[in-house]
Amino acid sequence: MVYYRDTSGSGYQWRQQALTRERGQEIVDAGAAVERRVLAIPADRSYITVEPGQTAESYTAGLRQKYITALVLAGAYVILYAAAWCVIWASRRKIQRTGL
Numbered sequence: 001m002v003y004y005r006d007t008s009g010s011g012y013q014w015r016q017q018a019l020t021r022e023r024g025q026e027i028v029d030a031g032a033a034v035e036r037r038v039l040a041i042p043a044d045r046s047y048i049t050v051e052p053g054q055t056a057e058s059y060t061a062g063l064r065q066k067y068i069t070a071l072v073l074a075g076a077y078v079i080l081y082a083a084a085w086c087v088i089w090a091s092r093r094k095i096q097r098t099g100l
Contacts, residue, residue: 036050036052
């Protein structure tokens with residue numbers, strides 16, 4: 001994990017997951033500046049940081065799309081699971097009827 005802090009003293013922080021400890025160290029050693037946009041959440045007295053080109057609307061739209069995709073995939077899995085059990089049940093029933 002690579003942690004970034006705002007140098008102006010405002011207290012903003014951001015972290016990025018590195019695949020390995022060595023890759024994280026390379027990122028730190030490079031010392032490259034990171035541009036992030038801060039979106040405040042007044043009700044929670046907190047904030048999130050997003051890519052510079054994102055707005056609150058585009059950020060939430062991206063999250064919504066990600067969660068909808070996960071729900072659709074989970075629903076498809078449940079339907080396929082139920083269909084497989086129906087096929088198994090039907091084949092067992094057919095075997096019982098024919099006496100094989």
